[in-house]
Amino acid sequence: MNFRPCIDIHNGKVKQIIGGSLTDSGDRARENFVAEKSAAYYAKMYKEKGLFGGHIILLNPADSPYYEATRKQAMGALRAYPMGMQIGGGINDRNAKDYLDAGASHVIVTSYVFRDGHINMQNLERIYRETGKEHLVLDLSCRLRDGKYYIVTDRWQRFTDEEVNDGLLNALSGYCDEFLIHAVDVEGKNSGIEQPLVKKLSKWAGKTAITYAGGVHSYDDIDLLRDIGGGRIDVTIGSALDIFGGALSLDRVIMKINGQE
Numbered sequence: 001m002n003f004r005p006c007i008d009i010h011n012g013k014v015k016q017i018i019g020g021s022l023t024d025s026g027d028r029a030r031e032n033f034v035a036e037k038s039a040a041y042y043a044k045m046y047k048e049k050g051l052f053g054g055h056i057i058l059l060n061p062a063d064s065p066y067y068e069a070t071r072k073q074a075m076g077a078l079r080a081y082p083m084g085m086q087i088g089g090g091i092n093d094r095n096a097k098d099y100l101d102a103g104a105s106h107v108i109v110t111s112y113v114f115r116d117g118h119i120n121m122q123n124l125e126r127i128y129r130e131t132g133k134e135h136l137v138l139d140l141s142c143r144l145r146d147g148k149y150y151i152v153t154d155r156w157q158r159f160t161d162e163e164v165n166d167g168l169l170n171a172l173s174g175y176c177d178e179f180l181i182h183a184v185d186v187e188g189k190n191s192g193i194e195q196p197l198v199k200k201l202s203k204w205a206g207k208t209a210i211t212y213a214g215g216v217h218s219y220d221d222i223d224l225l226r227d228i229g230g231g232r233i234d235v236t237i238g239s240a241l242d243i244f245g246g247a248l249s250l251d252r253v254i255m256k257i258n259g260q261e
Helices: 039-048 067-080 095-102 121-131 164-172 197-204 219-229 251-255
Strands: 006-009 013-017 031-034 054-058 085-088 108-109 134-141 142-145 148-153 160-164 178-182 211-215 234-237
Touching: 006 039, 006 067, 039 054, 039 067, 054 067, 067 121, 085 095, 095 160, 108 121, 121 134, 148 164, 178 234, 197 211, 197 219, 211 219, 219 251
Parallel strands: 006 054, 054 085, 085 108, 108 134, 134 178, 178 211, 211 234
Antiparallel strands: 006 013, 013 031, 142 148, 148 160
């Protein structure tokens, strides 16, 4: 189990938002925290603390008036920590190389691969040829519907018909180095982890790296995630951290995950 840091950027600022509240219309979201510091500041912090493999997410679509400000922040973070962080948000086969050349260790892709409710194998093959398996992360962030977890796209606003299950994970694992999975229904709510989803992922974890995000709000949640996931699922924590206005000490979280307390 490893800690994966995050930098979410919306309307040109580092933020922590409630995941299900994000809308493209008017570039609105319910905010837990808006940083005064730049994305580069957080990237430098993560580098100094030896945290590797975190993700930078651009939360504005390319046609947003805020997109360029958001992208500028993201590129600054990549320059501050070259090869230390991944990047996602509007990635496709035409711009993936730009982000890798700018210092991203991996690009993270959802909407480009999951189109019109299903996996677009042509687009998956295109991005795979451009990045290679070793530089590609597939974002399988999901929401609960009718008792099953379905992948959501377009900044978590649109349901697909693709269920997160063993068959899907097996089919996609040959194309990517990792999976990033936000439990969108609890993202940013500080309400505890999505235990049924973690249990589902734990049966598959270990074959390809999985990073879970969503709901961690206490040190006990970290222990629970480790227990359910068998120590094979990595975790990212956002709004609960003190660096984002929360109650959990980043340094203590790192120590706890590293087994130092």
